[in-house]
Amino acid sequence: MLRRAFTTGAAALAAFMTTTAVMAQDVSLPRTQVWTSYDVGTAGYVEASAMADALDKKFGTTVRIIPSGTSIGRLLPLQAGRASYGFMGNENYFAGEAMFxxxxxxxxxxxxxVVLGRPSQVGLVTGKDTGIASPADLAGKKVGYVLANASTTLNTETVLAFAGLTAADVEKVEYPSYGAMAKAFVAGEIDVAPAVPTSSFLREAEGGRGVQWLSMPKEDTEGWGRVAAHASLFSHSEATVGVSISDDNPADLLGYRYPQLTVPASTSADEVYNMIKALDETFDMYKDASVVMPNWSTSIAGTTPAGAPFHxxxxRYLKEIGVWTDKDQQWNDARIAHIEEVKAAWEAATAQADSEGVKGADWPAYWEAWRAEHLN
Structure with a gap:
């Protein structure tokens, strides 16, 4: 498996980085680093670029960013040792769960x-012409889905889980791209769509059919308990900025992390310690690069939950500066334990599949059934 794919070349790269480190104010960084991120022009790429520029100016570390529009494209260089850090999205979670x-x-x-993860928000939005007031009203409604987009599917079905519903309870309307689904929502072809609060298509919808966020109140502890059971990377977040959202009209949505600065678990603790310390010390140099960059503060981006456990x-550094709490540690320990359970289930499933002669094309369905039976 690729989780074991650290090669001699990767070890050599790590050794090179260690022997060519630069020192500044008790921070030791390699002279060069390679990061992966989302495509050029995305929030992930812009934010990674701002942070890389700060490290270059303060510590003389040159960072090359490899952009990719796919989860595999962002993770493969990391796992093969060709990149040291990745600015990831929900693929952190999917990778740990062996999903999709x-x-x-x-x-x-x-x-x-995870080293740090910037908080973001996502939820389900409906038109004011639908009469839908809460997630509990979604049964039988037309909900937009994007083909081959695991992240948006997870977002949608987590909100359904909040209300005790599943995809089987709604009418799924599938589209080939997110843009196509957005146009369908604006045109009134579907009742509900997943979106982040600042999605541009919502401005057009706001001026037409109107926009209503399906709020997930924090005090609904049973609903949030179902969210935690469905996908542990999410937590409650009150949105005050976005389309049809304000300080006077907030929305209770799913809080998650994007982007998430990510490393393999086997990365040296000292290396990661120096990296997060360097990012903390250069925070003032990149915090104004965009309206969301202040959320990279360690006091915000260094807390759980996230798509993967914290390194x-x-x-170690977050404890030193008083950010890490017992609650964070409990979440982290539970997440690591769960990933170990997934790894054990994978080993058992592959051994059983081999003994039964399960072929490659049949493996995905076999593993999905095994997960459902053996994992919570």
Whole structure:
């Protein structure tokens, strides 16, 4: 499996980085680093670029960013040792769970760790012409889905889980791209769509059919308990900025992390410790690069939950500066334990599949059924 794919070349790269480190104010960084991120022009790429520029100016570390529009494209260089850090999205979670593309035999559960993760928000939005007031009203309604987009599917079905519903309770309307689904929502072809509060298509919808966020009140502890059971990367977040959202009209949505600065679990704790310390010390140099950059503050981006557990090196630094709490540690320990359970289930499932002669094309369905039976 690729979670074991650290090669001699990767070790050589790590050794090179260690021997060519630069020192500044008790921070030791390699002279060069390679990061992966989302495509050029995305929030992830812009934010990674701003942070890389700050490290260059303060510590003389040159960062090359490899952009990719796919989860595999962002993770493969990291796992093969060709990149040291990745600015990831929800693929952190999918990789740890061996879900979707990471359920392929050549992948399997990935042991990843987060260094920092910027809080973001996502939820379901409906038109004011639908009469839908809450997630509980979604049964039988037309909900937009995007084909081959695991992140948006997870977002949608987590909100459904909040209300005790599943995809089987709604009418799924599938589209080939997010843009196509957005146009359908504006045109009134679907009742509900997943979106982040600042989605541009919502401005057009706001001026037409109107926009209503399906709020998930914090005090609904049973609903949030179902969210935690469905996808542990999410937590409650009150949105005060966005389309049809304000300080006077907030929306209770799913809080998650994007982007998430990510490393393999096997990365040196000292390396990660120095990296997070360097990012903390250069925060004032990149915090104004965009309206969301202040959320990279360690006091905000260094807390759980996230798509993967936090790395030991990051935890060490976060404890030193008083950010890491007992609650964070409990979440982290539970997440690591769960990933170990997934890894054990994967080993058992692959052994059983081999004994039964399960072929490659049949493996995804086999693994999905095994997960459902053996994992919570």
């Amino acid at each position: 593309e990471f359920g392929a035999r050549e992948w399997g559960p990935q042991d990843l760790r 030991d090196g990051a935890v």
